[in-house]
Amino acid sequence: MEILSLLSTGLLEALQPVNLLLIIIGVTLGLFIGMMPGLGSVNGVAILLPITFLVPPASAIIFLAAIYYGAMYGGAISSITLGIPGASTAVATTFDGRPLALQGKASLALVTAAVASFTGGTVSIVLFTIFAPPLASVALSFGSPEIFALMLLAFATFVGLGGDDIPKTVLSICLGLVFAAVGFDEISGAPRLVFFDMTGFMRGINFLVLAIGVYGIGEMLWTIDSTRGKITQTEAKISAKGVLRDARTSLKLGAKGMSIGSLLGFFVGILPAAGATPGSLMAYGVAKLSSRDPESYGKGNPDGVAAPESANNSASTGSMLPMLTLGIPGSPTTAILLGGMVIWGLTPGPRLFSDQPAFVWGLIGSFYVSNFFALVINLCFIPLFIWMLRMPFTILAPMIFVLSVVGGYAATLSMHDVWLMLIFGLGAFFLRKFDYPLAPAVLAIVLGPIAEPTLRQSLLLSSGDPSIFFTRPIAGPITVIAIILILLPLFKKLRDRFATAPAKGT
Amino acid sequence: MATTTKLLSRIVGAAALGFMALTGTVQAQSWQPTxxxxxxxxxxxxxxxxxxxxxxxxxxxxxxxxxxxxxxxxxxxxxxxxxxxxxxxxxxxxxxxxxxxxxxxxxxxxxxxxxxxxxxxxxxxxxxxxPFVLWVHKDSGIKTFEEWLEKVKSTDDYVMGGTGKGQEDSIVIAFLQKAFGIKVKYIPYKGGGAVAKDLAGKQIMATVNNPAETKGFYASGDVVPLLVFSDERMPAFPDVPTVKEKGKDFSYxxxxxxxxxxxxxxxxxxxxxxxxxxxxxxxxxxxxxxxxxxxxxxxxxxxxxxxxxxxxxxxxxxxxxxxx
Structure with a gap:
């Protein structure tokens, strides 16, 4: 009951005219920032942070959180309409969002993304409201072995899928892991895999550069190749009725993806070091794995849009939790928000909830309000995005190219990354020609930098004994499930062989 | 190419300056970020x-x-x-x-x-x-530096975390090991924040951290300071002894x-x-x-x-x- 009264004061705070206005502006800005490839919530929040000194701290964080939220919705839009991930958190959305758009179901994909984002947001806020303080201790109980086990599970969901060619999936993961290892070794501090001694590689390979290369440039080449330069036009109709119908369809077809994404995303989000990008990729993997028809993923399954989109919104709320209660940011964007809180004179940490209830509950209240407005504003803009898709591909292709180059440059402001992105694009095109799945490589470059140090920390803890992953109460079960998932295809193969062998004998 | 452009811009800049000097408009314009x-x-x-x-x-x-x-x-x-x-x-x-x-x-x-x-x-x-401070989790029951030494000496599996070999805290830990004849296992992390969090979560047993990094968990009572590595006792922790009081001439x-x-x-x-x-x-x-x-x-x-x-x-x- 105490929570309810605190929450209602928080909601009242969020609904004050100034805050409400800030939420609407923030969500709209975030939507467009998220849409621009190369600009994600991190950039948006960083750029707009100074503006927040004009308003009281509670309004300031409400504004920044609204941008964060809006960007989570916005990232999906360019992923679906152009096939370029608008933000790193929306990479998984391109897997099925783009195929849907190419089939003329862009509106369904966009509406699904919006509805899923809303669902993910709402579920996570409710979880946040009820469980915030106890969940902080869950985050604390995750040490290196637990986080590594979780990463193993994420990889396993991608390997253990029936649909794709397993050796090719493994190869794709390895390729991603190699790219993830470029740069400085976190543990010894030594530079490694610095190709051609170029200082650009010392910084490591930016994940967004790979993602834009693979999905922006690679996808464009693929479309040109598959249509042989024929002018193609994506059929897309706009009507308010259509949007409503799509909303119903998306709820029906994407329900499972949404529930998986909402829960998994929140959980991954509250772990420091993870964040929304791994959360959305893992949700995609789990949704595909648990699907009765994994083959349809990657070819335009609404669940494949719903899962990552609900997960990234859910994770963005979740990652506020370690920031507020432990003072440890769960994602790059919350790291900047944390800086903001210090500026406003608030000390995040175990005592924030008891010392600053007005601030904390105002923020939580604003999550509810921003989430609602993000949905409404997003749905209003959908016709505009669809209209964009009606352009002939001859116009769209150069646009995709320019946006990809700008996005690649904006991420780090270096030409090195633009060349790298073009090379990745070409490479992705040829790998796709030879039927290599690319999503696992993208997953590996996101999770590699989390998995590697935690693996090494764990092995240091145990003096090199791998049994540490099995004997700890939380890590143990996760590791076992991951290994079963990895071996699943092998079992299936064996079973098939035993099933067919007697048949041959008779 | 880059050098020529730089050179060019310098020449142009010099020329502009010269021109301004000639026209007498030059002011004590200090440099400003652009x-x-x-x-x-x-x-x-x-x-x-x-x-x-x-x-x-x-x-x-x-x-x-x-x-x-x-x-x-x-x-x-x-x-x-x-x-x-x-x-x-x-x-x-x-x-x-x-x-x-x-x-x-x-x-x-x-x-x-x-x-x-x-x-x-x-x-x-x-x-x-x-300055640096030695911290343990309150659940360890350790209250003083002497108790801590005893505890570390009694096990060969005492785990401490830090920000990496050769980093500040590892230098202090290396000093502790040598000066007091103890041995600990050292786990490197990416930053002091992660170290503090893993101490609060009891993933590691002790850390040497800057007070700011551990402040939140100190305020909530989760962690206990045992020893400071400053020249004099710190105003924030007046009851915590310095390493100098323990007979070692060291501060970091x-x-x-x-x-x-x-x-x-x-x-x-x-x-x-x-x-x-x-x-x-x-x-x-x-x-x-x-x-x-x-x-x-x-x-x-x-x-x-x-x-x-x-x-x-x-x-x-x-x-x-x-x-x-």
Missing amino acids: KPIDFVIMAGPGGGADQIARFLQSVAEKKKLTSRPLVPNNKGGGSGAEALIALNTASDPNHTILVTLNSFFTTPLRQPNLGIDVMKFTPIAMMGVD YNQRAVVGAPGQSPEAAAYYQNLFKTIYNTEEWQNYMKTESLSPLWMTPEQQKDYWKVQIERHKELLADMAK
Whole structure:
């Protein structure tokens, strides 16, 4: 009951005219920032942070959180309409969002993304409201072995899928892991895999550069190749009725993806070091794995849009939790928000909830309000995005190219990354020609930098004994499930062989 | 190509200056940033250096001290090597500054192949020095340093966490091991924030951390300070003894300094030196030093360079001791 009264004061705070206005502006800005490839919530929040000194701290964080939220919705839009991930958190959305758009179901994909984002947001806020303080201790109980086990599970969901060619999936993961290892070794501090001694590689390979290369440039080449330069036009109709119908369809077809994404995303989000990008990729993997028809993923399954989109919104709320209660940011964007809180004179940490209830509950209240407005504003803009898709591909292709180059440059402001992105694009095109799945490589470059140090920390803890992953109460079960998932295809193969062998004998 | 452009722009600039001098319009126009300033932080988010950088940025923002914003940029990889390389190869040294800690000295010493000579960097400001404290979790039941020593000696599996081999805390831990004849297992993390979190979560048994990094968990009573490595007892922890009281002549501080990229123009350096002097003298910073237990150690740019020389020599010795 105490929570309810605190929450209602928080909601009242969020609904004050100034805050409400800030939420609407923030969500709209975030939507467009998220849409621009190369600009994600991190950039948006960083750029707009100074503006927040004009308003009281509670309004300031409400504004920044609204941008964060809006960007989570916005990232999906360019992923679906152009096939370029608008933000790193929306990479998984391109897997099925783009195929849907190419089939003329862009509106369904966009509406699904919006509805899923809303669902993910709402579920996570409710979880946040009820469980915030106890969940902080869950985050604390995750040490290196637990986080590594979780990463193993994420990889396993991608390997253990029936649909794709397993050796090719493994190869794709390895390729991603190699790219993830470029740069400085976190543990010894030594530079490694610095190709051609170029200082650009010392910084490591930016994940967004790979993602834009693979999905922006690679996808464009693929479309040109598959249509042989024929002018193609994506059929897309706009009507308010259509949007409503799509909303119903998306709820029906994407329900499972949404529930998986909402829960998994929140959980991954509250772990420091993870964040929304791994959360959305893992949700995609789990949704595909648990699907009765994994083959349809990657070819335009609404669940494949719903899962990552609900997960990234859910994770963005979740990652506020370690920031507020432990003072440890769960994602790059919350790291900047944390800086903001210090500026406003608030000390995040175990005592924030008891010392600053007005601030904390105002923020939580604003999550509810921003989430609602993000949905409404997003749905209003959908016709505009669809209209964009009606352009002939001859116009769209150069646009995709320019946006990809700008996005690649904006991420780090270096030409090195633009060349790298073009090379990745070409490479992705040829790998796709030879039927290599690319999503696992993208997953590996996101999770590699989390998995590697935690693996090494764990092995240091145990003096090199791998049994540490099995004997700890939380890590143990996760590791076992991951290994079963990895071996699943092998079992299936064996079973098939035993099933067919007697048949041959008779 | 790049050099010709630079040369050209210099010639053009010189010509313009000459023209202005001729027409008599030249004023004592001091250098001003023309774009956002890349404010590189030599540590991951959440650690002591990161908190300080963000606080400095906040003061500059609040008081509108810069015409272009300071944009914090965490480069904690490779014990700060990532940040040092970023400064060394900065495309625009006049808009690139770095918040340092002692890995400013240790990383180039440990990795000569990086080709970094810190003496080429531009001194800007010494904002203070940060002491170190030995912490354990309250559930361990350990209340004093002596109890801690006993506990560590009784097991060969005592796990401590830190920010990496050769980093400040590992130097202090190496000293503890040698001076008190103990042995611990050391797990490296990406930043002081992660270390503090894993101590609070009991993933590791003890840490040597700056007070700011562990403050939240100290306030909530989760962690207990046992020993400080400053010259005198710290006002924030008046009951906690110094290592000197335990009979070892040792103290160790983390520098909280701002430096400019190598090749920064004297005008730009003067601008930043002024900026951080102003920040240093604000009430906000003076209060911050008090609440976060930093000690003041203001120096002129020349003194800073001398300080660097001394610190490089001292760290050579400390690292050599560690390797033994």
